[in-house]
Amino acid sequence: MLDAGSMRWAGLGPLLMLLTGLAAAGAEPVALTDLDGHVQYPLQTGTNKATVLIFILADCPVANSYAPEINRLVADYTPRHLQFFLVHVDDELSREAALKHAADFSYKCPVLIDRQQELVRQTAVTITPEVAVLGPDGKRLYRGRIDNQQAALGKRRPRPTTRDLRDALEAILAGQPVKHPETKAVGCYIPVPAVPKK
Numbered sequence: 001m002l003d004a005g006s007m008r009w010a011g012l013g014p015l016l017m018l019l020t021g022l023a024a025a026g027a028e029p030v031a032l033t034d035l036d037g038h039v040q041y042p043l044q045t046g047t048n049k050a051t052v053l054i055f056i057l058a059d060c061p062v063a064n065s066y067a068p069e070i071n072r073l074v075a076d077y078t079p080r081h082l083q084f085f086l087v088h089v090d091d092e093l094s095r096e097a098a099l100k101h102a103a104d105f106s107y108k109c110p111v112l113i114d115r116q117q118e119l120v121r122q123t124a125v126t127i128t129p130e131v132a133v134l135g136p137d138g139k140r141l142y143r144g145r146i147d148n149q150q151a152a153l154g155k156r157r158p159r160p161t162t163r164d165l166r167d168a169l170e171a172i173l174a175g176q177p178v179k180h181p182e183t184k185a186v187g188c189y190i191p192v193p194a195v196p197k198k
Contacts, residue, residue, distance in 0.1 A: 030118045034110040035099055040085065042112060042119060045136045048083045050172050052165075053132045054146075055087045055114075055125050058101045060188035063129040065156070066146055067105035070129075073146075074109045077169055084109035089128060091115040091193040117193055130185040131165055133172065142168040144183030152186060 034040050045051045054070055056063040074084045086107055088098055093113055102111050114120060123132035123140060133142040147160035168178045 030122070032112045032114065032119075034085075034112055035095065035102060036110070038110070040110055040112060042085045042087070043122065043134060043138060045083065045134065047081070049081045049136070050083075050141060050169070051134045052077070052082055052084045052169070053087050053119060053123060053134070054084065055089055055120065055123075055128050055130050055132070055190070057090055057128045057188050057190075058088060058093055058097060059090075060128045062150055062153075062187035064105065065150070066129050067107070069146060071106060071108055073165065073169075074107075078109070080173060082169060082173075086111045087119055088113045089117060089120055089190045091117070091191075115193070117190070120190055125185075126190055127185040127187045128190060129187050133165075133168060133178075135172070140181075141172055142178050142181050144180075145185040150186045 029041065030043050031039055031041055042051060042053060052073075058064075070086070078084060086102075086109055088101075088111065090113075095113070098111060098113055112119075119132075123134075123143065125132055125143065129146060131142065131144065131146060132140055135141050142165070144164060146165045147163045149157050149160040151157055164180060164183045168181070171178045
């Protein structure tokens with residue numbers, strides 16, 4: 001939950017509107033600070049048509065292999081009023097390591113570290129890379145793989161034969177239902193957060 005300082009920072013009126021909208025959508029408000037120091041509300045679409053959350057692990061080779069396509073997606077769809085967040089799910093990942101990872105792979109969208117796995121729980125993702133797309137009402141419109149290039153662990157096609165995320169985004173932008181709202185992601189399982197020592 002947001003503390004009083006965050007409420008004053010964001011402005012009471014807009015924040016109350018945000019909380020009301022999220023409560024109606026059945027989602028708890030989540031505020032995370034990105035690697036540039038900006039507070040982000042990744043479950044809020046704002047004036048955008050949808051929010052795309054891409055979950056990754058810095059040491060997952062499958063997730064890293066999708067960096068070029070992730071960058072193409074961000075470049076292609078951000079101008080079309082979709083917002084993207086890259087979400088690290090390793091609770092032990094340092095900010096410095098995340099910054100290096102973002103620089104190594106030239107990521108252009110905001111990068112978050114979901115240390116408490118709040119976004120993981122609310123979107124029900126289990127794999128990296130896996131994507132959750134949320135509509136303005138907080139409803140999950142798509143969850144699954146970016147495409148089918150990774151056929152199985154250790155088995156990668158020369159090129160994808162289906163581009164599931166792009167198909168989902170095109171349907172959303174056209175105001176149409178997503179034909180396949182769930183697909184099976186292939187990659188690295190999201191680790192359970194370490195239990196804090198007492």
